[in-house]
Amino acid sequence: MTIAVIQFGGSNCDRDSVQALASLGFDAELVWHEDGLPEDVDGVVLPGGFSYGDYLRAGAMAARSPIMAEVREAASEGTPVLGICNGAQIGCESSLTPGAFTTNESARFQCEHVHLRVENANTPWTSQYDEGEVVELPIAHGEGRYEISDDRLDELEAEDRILFKYCDENGEVTPEANPNGSKHSVAGVTGENDHVAVMMPHPERATLSDLGRTDGQGVLTGFAE
């Protein structure tokens, strides 16, 4: 089980992801985007960071790099793909997942812990949790506001494609508990199939027990499903 963590110029959560995956027993390796996707990978992580300095729009440049065509092809053949933070922006920019992550309602970079409610526990990324369970993960982004047309979002809700919503510590989804103004408080969504997913919060930063909470382990464990 080899998981490729794709490094773009400006990625900065790539090594954290490898370390977190390794702690869960995965064989994870860094793959520089220009080297292309190795043939035998069993999973792909698009890590957080500031690829290409967020030029144009966060994730826009990386989404159009040649390796992403390979990632889309692998995804269409069933390889699990998880985009985290900047990787989530890249995932949406490259049409792996619907919608867009854009400037926070506050117009500021926000680095804080948030509570998330598990909306659908029947995906590889959430099967370790119960539906409605509240987990705590860190966010660190300036462009994390989930934006999509109302009609499309209703479809995604009906198709059970929302992974997590921002909520308060009791699991209530309220405007006050929505850190960035995301529509319907969406923090993560799946692609056409649920083996492809993106999320703004950082599960890899809440996986090693040395760093405190380990609520993110369940997400990364999804690669074993």
Place this chain on the structure above:
Amino acid sequence: MTAFTATVTVRLKRGVLDPEAETTQRSLERLGFELNDLRSADVFELDLDADSAEDAADRAEEMAERLLANPTIHDYDIEVTETE
């Protein structure tokens, strides 16, 4: 072939929140200016050689579709002029 400049203006769709524009408007108001609304947009000027203005516009449109705009949140328009 003629030299054209295609100007692509990319705007947020109506109804999509623009926190940077809101912050800019507040800042102008703090400076004492009065205004009802402020919208921001990105403008790209593309110099290219093409057989006709239509051809130049088509190519600029493809660039907008593929990279310059994100259709989920943006509208765009294109103006083509012969480069002086």
